[in-house]
Amino acid sequence: MNKFFKILEITWLITALLCACISVYFLITNETDSALYFIFVFIIAGIMYLLRKHQRKTQEKVNAHNATFKKK
Numbered sequence: 317m318n319k320f321f322k323i324l325e326i327t328w329l330i331t332a333l334l335c336a337c338i339s340v341y342f343l344i345t346n347e348t349d350s351a352l353y354f355i356f357v358f359i360i361a362g363i364m365y366l367l368r369k370h371q372r373k374t375q376e377k378v379n380a381h382n383a384t385f386k387k388k
Contacts, residue, residue, distance in 0.1 A: 318379065321372035328368055332361035 335358035342351035 325368040328365035
């Protein structure tokens with residue numbers, strides 16, 4: 317399950333970076349309406365990345381705690 321969380325985390329990070337690059341391109345070419353759309357998607361993807369990262373780290377702590385509990 318931890319591998320699945322890591323894949324989702326990386327997917328959201330790549331999406332955020334891609335949207336940031338595309339929005340910069342649209343801002344350079346003076347297409348502000350398209351840039352605003354990608355900035356919005358960038359913000360959502362960034363938030364999802366941070367949430368998934370937090371979820372993965374919390375799951376790792378729970379798994380480590382359960383592993384030490386089972387040894388006793």
